[in-house]
Amino acid sequence: MHNTILEKWQYKAKKNSKNIVIPDGCRDILFWASKGQTPRCTITSLDEKSYFAAINAGDYLQGFRLKAGTIIKQQQLFSSLKGLECEHEHRNF
Secondary structure, three states: OHHHEEEEEEEEOOOOEEEEEOOOOOOEEEEEEOOOOOOEEEEOOOOOOOEEEEEOOOOEEEEEEEOOOOOOOHHHHHHHHOOOEOOOOOOEO
């Protein structure tokens, strides 16, 4: 899978914010840790229009940007991710 990943990124929100997400033809595997909640892993959709995403102060996101056209077998991917930890918060996903 390493040849399908364009980049690894991370972000920790310093304050509550509402950010615009602009479609770019790529999807991300996204690990999202919010204070007081169980961290979650999602795969972003292949969007056709821009939208706003709300992020709360203290939220930590770690993402893997996938090459355009990458085919994702979600159930297999999520099964293989069980037990992995978020590098920043060291909490299981």
